[in-house]
Amino acid sequence: MTPQQQLVERVRDDLLTDGRVRGLWLTGSLGTGTDDTFSDVDMFVLVRDDDLPGYLDGWPDLASREMTQEFLRVLGLLPVVLGRDELVTAATGAGLLRQMLTTLLRYRAEGDRLSGALHLSRVLPPVELAALAALPPVYAERGSVVRLHLACAAMFLPVARELLGEAYPFALEAACWAHLRAHLPVEGG
Numbered sequence: 001m002t003p004q005q006q007l008v009e010r011v012r013d014d015l016l017t018d019g020r021v022r023g024l025w026l027t028g029s030l031g032t033g034t035d036d037t038f039s040d041v042d043m044f045v046l047v048r049d050d051d052l053p054g055y056l057d058g059w060p061d062l063a064s065r066e067m068t069q070e071f072l073r074v075l076g077l078l079p080v081v082l083g084r085d086e087l088v089t090a091a092t093g094a095g096l097l098r099q100m101l102t103t104l105l106r107y108r109a110e111g112d113r114l115s116g117a118l119h120l121s122r123v124l125p126p127v128e129l130a131a132l133a134a135l136p137p138v139y140a141e142r143g144s145v146v147r148l149h150l151a152c153a154a155m156f157l158p159v160a161r162e163l164l165g166e167a168y169p170f171a172l173e174a175a176c177w178a179h180l181r182a183h184l185p186v187e188g189g
Contacts, residue, residue, distance in 0.1 A: 003074070003096055004030055004041050010066060011043065020051035037092065064107055065167055068160040071100045071153075072169065076176040078149050079183035087140035094138040094145050097152035102132060104159055131155060150186060 001009075008026060015021050028042030029035040074093050081090040106114055109123050121129060135155075138148040161168050180186045 002035075002037070003093075004035065004039055007041055007066075007070060008043070010070065011041070014066060015045060020047050020054070022046045022048060064104060064160060064163045065169075067100050067104060068156075068164065069169055069172065071097060071104075071156055071160070072172050072176045074100075075149060075153055076179050078146070078180060082142060082145070082184070087142065087145065090142075090145040091138045091140045094148040094152070097149060097156070098132075098135060098138075101152050101156045104156055104163070105132075108159055108163060146184065146186065 008030065012024060015024055023044075023046035025031065025044040025046075026042070027044050029039045030041060074096050077093060078090065081087075081093060102120070103114075105124055105128050106120075109125075115123055120132075124132075135151050136144065136147045138144050157173065
């Protein structure tokens with residue numbers, strides 16, 4: 001199962017337990033079965049008109065919470081992919097973390113009305129764009145993968161804590177760092 005498919009399942013499970021959601025469709029390349037490793041996740045959510053204002057008010061929190069859990073899950077898989085010497089998979093995971101970081105920064109800047117991803121310079125402050133640009137490159141090499149995982153975590157986690165407040169998965173983060181420290185020579189947490 002691809003990371004995109006895993007995300008679809010998590011979002012589906014969460015959204016379908018919300019009584020305001022009347023329907024949920026997977027669209028885009030995943031919906032048509034033409035996806036590849038570069039595909040994003042496109043979903044269409046049906047909500048009654050009366051429920052829409054309240055639903056949108058909570059969307060950034062829901063999206064940030066789900067993304068934070070996914071971020072920590074991918075970060076926590078680092079010892080697995082390195083232990084199996086799956087360096088290409090590890091580099092892909094690092095790319096996923098970079099993408100989630102960018103999306104989280106967009107949620108903080110735009111709330112529930114995300115603009116197109118090709119307009120980052122209009123959305124993110126110059127200091128955040130510079131920080132994203134300064135992230136280390138990733139290669140299918142152990143040190144490169146670890147550096148980008150940790151650099152993304154150093155930027156992502158404080159923003160997620162700020163956005164989620166008490167809803168932040170503190171225990172999951174602590175478990176992730178304990179797992180990483182037990183299997184890799186990393187600092188953090």
